[in-house]
Amino acid sequence: MHRRHLLGGTAGALLAAPALAQGGFPARNIRMVVPYPPGGATDAMSRLAAQKIQEKLGVTVVVENRSGANGQVGSQAVLQAGADGYTILGSASIHVMARSVMRNVPYDPVADFVPLARTARGPLVLVMSPQRPQRAIPEVVAAAKAEPARWTFATSSLGSAGHLGTIEFNRVTGSNIEIVGYRGTAPALTDVAAGNAQLMFDPVLATLPMVRGGQLRGLGIATATRTPLAPDLPTMAEAGLPGFEFYSWYGVWAPRGVPAEIVARYNAALVEGLREPAVVERLTGLGFEPVAESVAEVERFIQGDVARNVELLRIANFQPE
Incomplete structure (x- = not known):
């Protein structure tokens, strides 16, 4: 129910696209692979991103849920599709941690993918x-x-x-x-x-x-202050765990090697789409904070995020499974 409210429907009911762009990219439909099942926050945020790409670039974006192997099946499918910009990945912060928590991951989630944009955090x-x-x-x-x-x-x-x-x-x-x-x-x-x-x-x-x-x-x-969405819910700090703040963040990736001009078009479409007042209002009403960053800013953020989480795993003596 809440996924439908956020997106105005599933991929098949996304807003009708304007006429195809004349020449250049994109000249045909785009496929967004979500490596997890429908119904969760990653699926919902990916479908919102797909809707905004569709509106801004003027082609249909088909969302395909391909779950399995803790996200590896869908992510690998995106890489195998090639770096032409027509197959992209809708995922979350979990994507960049794949090699830190699993053995024998057949790709490097940071080196083999280029982030097109971060979309929101919750x-x-x-x-x-x-x-x-x-x-x-x-x-x-x-x-x-x-x-x-x-x-x-x-x-x-x-x-x-x-x-x-x-x-x-x-x-x-x-x-x-x-x-x-x-x-x-x-x-x-x-x-x-x-x-x-x-x-x-x-x-x-x-x-x-x-x-x-x-x-x-x-x-x-896990926030610094209580949320107006659930004012009776204490923060983790109030519950006795000071400084305990954790957010999941969401984004869109493409295989590394997609031409820079295509990466820039995706980034501009997503940043513009997620800044729309109606989108900001819907996201904040669900407890999410929209994110608008350049590709370079996303790359820097990911480096810091991975370093922080790898250190957390080291302290906890976590062994990849």
Whole structure:
């Protein structure tokens, strides 16, 4: 429901494109591969990006969900399609962490891809199965330390912001809660709601509607201040974890080697589209902050983000799986 509100429909119902650009790029339809299932924040943000590319470049953008192998199947498909600019990747911060959290990844997510744009970022929310009696994070930590076998953390996929937030939570609280990977946000949250897993960090888009509906219990949001979308939800700092801030961010990539002028056209289309007041209003209403950066700025951001997260994994003695 919330994905439809954000995008005004799925890929097949994207706004009708104007006439094809005369000459040059693009001269035919564009394919955007999303390497995760429908229903999560990555899928929703990718479809919004596809809509804006379609509107600004004047061709149909077909979104294809190709999940599998923790994002590797879809990402590899984009590389294999070649660097002509007609096949692009819609993903999230997890993409750049692939080689840090998985063994034998057949590509370098930073060196083999060029970022076309970052689109938005959204804070993580810590949610819990409502079947558990605990109401606050200190109670959860105490219970998990007392009976660790009765607690598991679900994560949408290895290397996601939620996964990194979970590792950091275990580290700063001195907990050792088992982390179980899922094939996407929707099945992971479903298992938490059913009580098959007990805890999960995931962005606001997917978690807050379920907290409001009573399917999940919200324990904290990983922001510096409370969000007006859920003013009763404490920050992680208020819950006893000062400085605990984690965001998932979203973007669009192409194979490295796409001509610079095509990269620039994509970047301009996305930056312009995401600055539209109606888009900003919709995103902020869902807890997201739009991002407008040049390709060079995105490249620099990614370098810093990867370095920070690799260090976090090192401190936690995380071993790629």
